[in-house]
Amino acid sequence: MTEDVPVKVNGLNHWFGKGEARKQALFDVNLKVAGGSLTVLVGPSGSGKTTLLTLAGCLRDVQHGSIRLLGQELNGAHSDLQRALRRRLGFIFQAHNLHGSLTALQNVLMGLQVHGRSDPVLQAKAARHILTLLGLGDRMDYLPDNLSGGQKQRVAVARALVGNPDIVFADEPTAALDRESGATVVQMLKRLGQVRGTTTVMVTHDNRILELADRIVTLEDGRIVNDTAP
Amino acid sequence: MSLLLQALFGRLPIGWLQLTHNRTRFAAALAGVAFANVLVFVQLGIMNSMATATLKPYGFFQADIMISASDANSMTEGSNVARQWMYQAMADPDVVAGTGLFVATVTWQRTDKALGLTTYGIDPTQPIFLSPEMATRAATLQLPNSGILDRFTRGLPRDETAAIRPQSPLSFEANNITLTLYDTFAGGGGFGGDGFMMVSDQTFLQQFPARSSGAPDHILLQVAAGADPDVVAARLRDLVSDKSLRIRSYAQAAAEDLSYQQTKRPTGIIFGFGVVIGVLVGIVIVYQVLSTDVADHLSEYATFKAIGYGQGFFLSVVFEQALVLGMLGFVPGLAVASLLLWAMASATTLPLAMTAGMAVTVFIGTVVACSLSGAIATRRLVAADPADLF
Ligand SMILES: Nc1ncnc2c1ncn2[C@@H]1O[C@H](COP(=O)(O)OP(=O)(O)OP(=O)(O)O)[C@@H](O)[C@H]1O
Ligand SMILES: [Mg+2]
Numbered sequence: 051m052t053e054d055v056p057v058k059v060n061g062l063n064h065w066f067g068k069g070e071a072r073k074q075a076l077f078d079v080n081l082k083v084a085g086g087s088l089t090v091l092v093g094p095s096g097s098g099k100t101t102l103l104t105l106a107g108c109l110r111d112v113q114h115g116s117i118r119l120l121g122q123e124l125n126g127a128h129s130d131l132q133r134a135l136r137r138r139l140g141f142i143f144q145a146h147n148l149h150g151s152l153t154a155l156q157n158v159l160m161g162l163q164v165h166g167r168s169d170p171v172l173q174a175k176a177a178r179h180i181l182t183l184l185g186l187g188d189r190m191d192y193l194p195d196n197l198s199g200g201q202k203q204r205v206a207v208a209r210a211l212v213g214n215p216d217i218v219f220a221d222e223p224t225a226a227l228d229r230e231s232g233a234t235v236v237q238m239l240k241r242l243g244q245v246r247g248t249t250t251v252m253v254t255h256d257n258r259i260l261e262l263a264d265r266i267v268t269l270e271d272g273r274i275v276n277d278t279a280p
Numbered sequence: 281m282s283l284l285l286q287a288l289f290g291r292l293p294i295g296w297l298q299l300t301h302n303r304t305r306f307a308a309a310l311a312g313v314a315f316a317n318v319l320v321f322v323q324l325g326i327m328n329s330m331a332t333a334t335l336k337p338y339g340f341f342q343a344d345i346m347i348s349a350s351d352a353n354s355m356t357e358g359s360n361v362a363r364q365w366m367y368q369a370m371a372d373p374d375v376v377a378g379t380g381l382f383v384a385t386v387t388w389q390r391t392d393k394a395l396g397l398t399t400y401g402i403d404p405t406q407p408i409f410l411s412p413e414m415a416t417r418a419a420t421l422q423l424p425n426s427g428i429l430d431r432f433t434r435g436l437p438r439d440e441t442a443a444i445r446p447q448s449p450l451s452f453e454a455n456n457i458t459l460t461l462y463d464t465f466a467g468g469g470g471f472g473g474d475g476f477m478m479v480s481d482q483t484f485l486q487q488f489p490a491r492s493s494g495a496p497d498h499i500l501l502q503v504a505a506g507a508d509p510d511v512v513a514a515r516l517r518d519l520v521s522d523k524s525l526r527i528r529s530y531a532q533a534a535a536e537d538l539s540y541q542q543t544k545r546p547t548g549i550i551f552g553f554g555v556v557i558g559v560l561v562g563i564v565i566v567y568q569v570l571s572t573d574v575a576d577h578l579s580e581y582a583t584f585k586a587i588g589y590g591q592g593f594f595l596s597v598v599f600e601q602a603l604v605l606g607m608l609g610f611v612p613g614l615a616v617a618s619l620l621l622w623a624m625a626s627a628t629t630l631p632l633a634m635t636a637g638m639a640v641t642v643f644i645g646t647v648v649a650c651s652l653s654g655a656i657a658t659r660r661l662v663a664a665d666p667a668d669l670f
Contacts, residue, residue, distance in 0.1 A: 104667035109586050111665055129590075137588035147583040149294070151301035156292050164588045167290045209587075 055118075056217050056249045057083035057106050062115035064101055064272075075101045076272045079115070086247040088240055088262060090254055093269035099253040100144070100221055102269065106251065107219040108135050120216060137164055140215030142207050142223040148194040154181060154205045155190040161209040180208045183238070185231065199226040207235050211242070218242070220252040224259065236262055285600055295600030298577060309569040310609045313646065316562030317613025318620065320642050323558035325621045325632045327542075327551045332631040333470035334541045338534040340400065340411050340465075340478065341381070343500035344509040345369075345516065346533040350524040352498065353540045356383050356398060356472060360495035365525060369499070369516050374507040379409050380496025382484045385473060386454050395435050398473040399427075401484025401496075409500050413465055414478060420446055420462035421480045427459050430467030433475025434629045455487050468631050471547060500530070559645070566646070567653035570601060574657035581661055582669030591662055598654030606647035614639060 064076040075098045083089050091099045104110045105124075106117055112125040119135055127135075140161075148157050158177040162168075181190055184204040194202050203226040210218060218239060224232035236259050242248040252259070260266060260280070268276035285293035299306050337355050347365055352358025366378040382401035387394050402409060404421035417428050426449075431441040444450050444461050451460045459479075467476040485491055503512045509529035516527045528536065542548035574581070581594060618634040625632040661669075 104665075107586075109665060109667040133588050133590045135588075136586060139588075141586050143583075147579065149298075149577075149580045149583070151297040152292065152294070156297070159292060160294075160584065161587060163291050164584075 054085055055082050056085050056120050057081070057251065058116075058118040059102075059106060060116040060118075062102075062105065062112070062117060064098075064105060064110075064113055066101075074272060076105075079272075079274055081267065081274065083249060083251060084264070085249055086243045087264040088243055088250045088252070089265045089267060090252050090260060090263040091267050091269060092253075092255065092260070093275075097269040098272040099269055101272075103219050103221055103251065103253055107139055107141060107217075108132050109141075137213070138216045140210035140213065140218040142203075142210045142218065142220040144221040144225065148202055148205055148209075150194050153191045153193055154186060154197065154201075154208075157194070157205055158208045158212050161212045165213060177208070177212055180212050181205070184208050184234065200228055200231055203227055204231060204235070207238075211238070214246065215248065217249045217251065220250065220254075222253055222255070224254065224256050229258075232256065233258065281604070285604070289596055289600055291596075293600060295597045296604055298573065298597075299601055299604055309573075309605060310612070312565045312569050313605045313609025313650075314613035314616065316558075316565045317610055317642055317646060318617045319558040320555070320562050320645070321613065321617030321634065321638060322620055322624075323551070323554040324638050324642070325617070325624075325634065326630075327555050328635065328638065329625075329630045329632045330471060330541060330548060330551055331538055333468075333472075334538050335534055336468060336470060336631075337398070337400070337476065338530070338537075340414055340467075340476070341402070341409055341500060341530075342411055342502075343409060343530045344503045344507075345375075345501040345513050346528060346530050347499040347501070347516075347520075348497075348526045348528075348533065350526060352526065353544070354537045355498070356385075358497070360491075360497055361499050361525065362522075363494045363496060363499070365520050365522060366499045366501070368520050369501055369527075372512065372516060372519060374504045374512045375501050375516070376504050377406065377408060377502040379403050379406050379500050380481065380493070381498040381500055382481060382488075382491065383497045384484070384488055384491070386459075386477060386487060388452050388454055390435075390452075393435060395433060395475065396473040397429070397433070397475055397477040398470070399477040399479055399484065399487070401479050401481045404480045408502065417463045417465060417478075421478065421483070423460070423462070425457055425459050425483050425486060427461050427477045427479040427483065428463040428465055429461045429477050430475035431464035432466065432468040432629055435474050457486055459483070459487075468629065471630070562646070563649045563653070566605070566649050567656070569605065570598065570650060570654040571657035573601065574598065574654065574660075578660070578669055581658075582664070582666045585661060585669075586666040591658070594658045594661055595655055598658055599651050602647050602650030602654055606643065606650050610643050610646060613642075 059079055059081040062076055062079040065072050065074050067073050079102060093099055105112055108119060108124055117124040120138060122131060122135060155177055158181060159173055162173045184207060186201060186204055189197060189201055224235060239250045240262055243250060265279045267274055282293050282296055285296050347361055349359035349361050363380055369375050370378050384399055386397045386399040388397055404418045407415040407418045410418055420426055441464055444464050446462045449460045449462045451458050485493060503509055513527050513529050542552060621632045621634055
């Protein structure tokens with residue numbers, strides 16, 4: 051099921067640190083993301099892009115303001131609700147965050163097994179399929195240590211997408227990728243949006259992606275300063 | 281192993297893969313768990329050996345009720361009991377037989393050293409009060425100044441004790457009287473003396489002229505078939521005029537002796553303390569191993585949490601690791617500890633041995649300690665936002 055507005059941010063403020071060191075990272079952020087769209091967050095370093103992405107992606111507790119994710123309020127959400135929501139999301143992090151003791155295939159399987167027990171043969175088939183699509187057909191049984199940075203990043207992409215998420219949150223997913231695989235990843239995300247209605251929110255500096263975006267939101271010093279649809 | 285765990289947990293065996301990823305670290309972790317196991321096993325072995333040694337002499341006799349003086353906490357301790365209480369007790373219709381039991385230490389001065397033999401004097405014409413092993417050898421005790429000797433007596437060469445037979449007896453001098461040993465039985469080193477000796481009450485009184493036949497150390501009674509020794513003992517406590525006497529079923533006397541040795545005597549307390557220390561050190565080692573592993577994988581766990589895995593998943597990973605460490609660390613731990621206990625037993629003749637009960641207890645304890653340690657180590661994950669752990 052696709053929501054019309056899967057991500058709705060209202061009057062969001064966020065602080066880091068305590069006491070003297072307390073510092074505000076987001077100021078009254080308001081944002082509505084349309085279902086099936088590719089939204090890109092841009093802005094200088096330290097402007098709060100990652101903070102906004104992790105808050106919207108249910109990876110950080112909301113302190114002040116409201117975020118409705120897939121129709122559910124995140125402010126004050128119980129951990130059971132957080133867990134249920136996270137299973138409907140796909141994350142691609144700046145750092146690839148693969149499990150070092152698991153092979154590429156096993157890492158991708160972890161993205162499937164979170165949905166509970168099901169036929170291991172089908173699971174393995176789905177995981178192999180997506181790894182092959184991402185050009186890793188011959189690297190399935192490699193441990194992350196034996197993969198290049200770009201290959202690891204593609205495994206992380208496969209892990210995020212294998213469970214058919216409703217929303218994909220990506221933090222500079224193409225930073226470690228060469229031109230060609232970067233384009234493959236973005237095109238995959240774009241096509242998922244068109245075919246399955248998957249919504250993507252992505253932080254990037256990559257100009258090639260900006261061309262494909264449905265919408266570009268610019269953050270500066272924790273505030274949205276520009277919001278355009280190219 | 282990997283496939284077994286996969287089937288067991290219905291998911292990838294993350295814990296196993298994580299543990300075996302770094303072979304050296306895994307070997308060190310297993311060595312740690314094995315060491316913790318050895319520590320606990322040896323302490324338990326010593327503790328158990330004291331129990332075995334304490335209960336050993338109770339196995340030489342057969343009785344349903346034992347009457348002892350108020351200060352007699354064990355077989356070898358305390359004042360005498362007047363024989364008249366035995367006759368009073370035998371007035372009870374359910375008491376069918378009674379006999380006196382004498383205990384003292386006979387010193388066998390050998391050329392190289394003095395052996396302390398815990399010596400029991402008993403009426404050899406009433407073999408129903410003796411264990412089957414003793415009863416078959418009781419006949420020779422009727423000869424004056426004869427005895428049968430614990431063939432596991434500490435400090436005696438085994439071939440020397442093996443040579444003691446009715447047709448080739450061995451004599452030695454004690455208390456200026458020549459004692460002749462006609463046979464041996466399986467005793468086995470205790471913490472009190474070097475070994476045991478069984479003699480007739482008459483021989484005993486020859487050895488210890490100050491003692492009187494009217495005042496044995498304990499009185500043993502047998503009750504009629506079908507009578508409950510505890511019930512009869514309770515009745516005797518009312519019947520016998522001396523209210524300070526300890527009148528207990530034989531089983532209860534043994535149990536109270538053991539609990540006295542373990543909780544009131546310094547040795548027992550020290551051994552018990554050794555077990556506690558062993559368990560504590562074991563828990564610290566196991567906790568160290570597992571909490572380090574969890575800490576090393578915190579960012580990977582955080583990723584799993586971000587994907588939607590809950591606390592139950594992390595607990596199951598930690599439990600899987602606990603099982604792996606518990607099982608694989610247990611095997612070498614058991615082997616080394618058995619060897620150590622065997623070596624210690626040979627050196628001391630104490631009944632130190634690995635028992636199935638010890639093995640099961642320690643195994644379950646290890647898995648529980650591993651699981652709890654891991655569960656505590658994953659607590660940091662519960663409260664934290666995944667984004668803060670990457
Ligand atoms: N865990 C944290 N603890 C304290 N301060 C933080 C934390 N994470 C971010 N900040 C601060 O919050 C502000 C926004 O950081 P954020 O990571 O969201 O920026 P960003 O736009 O993602 O930057 P970049 O492009 O460098 O990744 C920065 O001033 C940063 O120093
Ligand atoms: Mg960032």
